[in-house]
Amino acid sequence: MEASILSIVMPCLNGMPHIRDAIESVTSAIPAGNVELIVADGGSTDGTLEFLRNAPVTLIEGPDRSLYEGLNKAIASARGEYLVWLNSDDLLIAGMAELWRKTQESRADIGTGEAEIAVDGKPNWKSDHHAREMSIASLLFAVPTVNSRIIRTGLLREAGPFRCDIGLGADRDMMLKLFRLSRKRIFLNSDVYRYNSHSGSRTMGATWKSYQDVHDANLQMVRVLRGEMTGNGDRELIDAFELVSTIARARAEFFNGAPMASLGGVLKAFRDHPSPRTWSRGKSLYLDNRGHGSGW
Template identity: 25%
Template sequence: MGNGAVSVGERLSVPLFTVVTPSYNQGRYIRDCIESVLQQTEVTWEHIVIDGGSTDDTIEILKQYPHLQWISEPDRGMSDAINKGFLRAKGRWVMWLNTDDYLLPGALKKVAEFAEAHPEADVIYGYSYFVDESKRILREKCEHKFDFLSLLFVGCYIQSTATFIKRDIIQAGHLLNIEFRYTMDYDYYMRLALAGYKFLYLPEPLACFRWHGDNLSILGGRSGARWKESCKVKEYALQQLGYAWLANPFIFKAMFYLFRPRRCLLRFRAHGRLL
């Protein structure tokens, strides 16, 4: 199982981590995702797969891994699937890992050590490598410490595939908004930030984000839907902050260019480089 110090029974009874994977017809990638979790050592974890009724070979692959907790049934999209997994989670820390993405070796151990050193953290996020379909690294997407103004005006720099949330947050009723298809992560992190939860940055690569033609981030960008959803997130935040009069797409564009240098500076301070 790749986790010799911890038995399957122990891992499933009191896991430190829950990894939730929303799945739909991604059989060509899901094995990499599953195996990347299996390679996580020296920590306890559970892996929950919520499949939306795949018609490819996904189910046959899932059956090959008896440690998985999985269901396959129709859902209302990725956010709905993730919420189902969140509500089943037992781990102290919960993350979602899409079927086409995968964790790097030692990622969960790094997060566990960071969490122990920073008990005040509610959300811990690292960064990812962007890779192609063959796992060739395209770029290293390093980030910076949490900055609300960058989140609001530049966009969602927090990478969901390298982000861990305390289960207490989920138990408090904070779930994804299923109305969002492309920016559910942006909406979620914005709402958590507005609620006062503490975000801490772990300056380590934790996962790989696979960049391919069926990726929702690409599809949403091409159609303009991602930008429209992002505007809704910004509008909501500004309304909550009492600045509803700033909720205008033209202002959002101007603010993006105004605050982007700030984000570059924060990244430089964290990693000594701009990218």
Template identity: 65%
Template sequence: MKESILSVVMPCLNGMPHLPAAIESVKSVLSGDSHEIIVADGGSTDGTLDYLRNAGVTLIEKPDRSLYEGLNNAISLAHGQYIAWLNSDDLLLGGVADLWRKAREGQADIVTGEAEIASDGKVVWRSDHHVGPMSPASILFAVPTVNSRLMHTGLLQAAGPFPCDIGLGADRYMLLKLLRLAGRRTFQPSTAYRYNSHSGSKTMAATWKSYRDVHDANLRMTRALRDEASGQDERGLIDAFASLSGLAAARAAFFGGEPIKAMGDGLAAFRDNPSPANWYRGLSLYRHYRGHGSGW
């Protein structure tokens, strides 16, 4: 049986200068709780390794193909009953200790807290997961914030590793898989996680290139999901999300200075998703979930 400690896992590559604050946030908010920090470094060259070797963490020094392979490597060494995933440029907030207590009390598969996004230290968005439970639609069309959740280690083992071949769409892909497998989910009304938006972020850089990369990854995810869809309604939901992701990728390419790619992406979006019903459904769900958290 896994020990009653919280395992904080972190994939990392050239994490300086944000990394020290991320590590210290764990030690600060979990100072009174049993925990471990496992960092999988994929081959940093910016001083990250020098810092981590003296940071009191379990360090994996191993080249990897992506942050998700690093994440899988870190999870494989976890001793804790629950897993928290921290990006090397983000922060755990005080609410994670509340989530950890809630997890131990209820033995839930997933415990969800609230998250926030900050730019230059100023909070620009807060989640509203308390409004309602997760659903396939909310995971696809709302903000997934996978990091503001504690996952039971047994649940992650049942789900298998994060996929490494679909890029940043792996967050949503894994949440959908965990939703199917989770027997008990619960919510704790505490802010547990801060995403930091900055120019070097893979997901929060707020540039047209970063937007395009995210939408391209979502398209790769939908192709994987189509192969696994269990029914017509689920396939329709995936197609609705794919149609808008294709159009969003085209928009990002256009405003990012790639008009030819934008035209190709836009035409592909309509070619691959010709059904007007899918477009209508996608637009309706986008308007409903835009800017909201994906629930608990």
């Protein structure tokens, strides 16, 4: 790995038309940096592959089973000491260059900046990582924004590959591993990343179906965490998170036109977690973290 290189990894499948802006945002945000952009394409059929073959990127062609398999391929090819994950429909923004400089100078394991979510090009949410210290609870209940972080490549490889069997829950699962392994973390109070909400996004689609998918992934992640986190305090957190995710999934099902399935989800929550203590803690953690960044 080379200390002077920042590796930017991008899993991609049918990324048009957003991928053009995503790639251009790299040179706009880090105009003077020694940057490599590695794109793992899983078998695009919308013209993305033809575009990428002539773009200033290192291209890894699929097929792969999921975006996380593509992400793992890109990470395995990274040459830089530090790494950033850029979605093919999002943007790096100006603060990323300063975050990279600060992270290198401090020899930190993780450097965190602020992220924003934009709808139709207009920001409507901004993280507040500066306001809290990262913890297991914050990574579970708040918004993790893994993309607004520069991560030491060696630490990421030590944590192991992103899981490919728990859907979108792989983001939180990896952040929990990195949190436990990291020794030094730094923060820059600048915007470094923009998530774009649009109808085709799996995580930022702003539909009840996309919300249901996210909570499905959270519940898949819970099953994994029960084997990875064994302390009593960890188990209590996981129970509270599972309860909140089950209720949130049921709510999404209701508004997605499946009221009976939604009722079944609520009954399952009562059956699996009858303790008032779990409900009280789940409600408290949900209210404390809802809409907030997970910290640094």
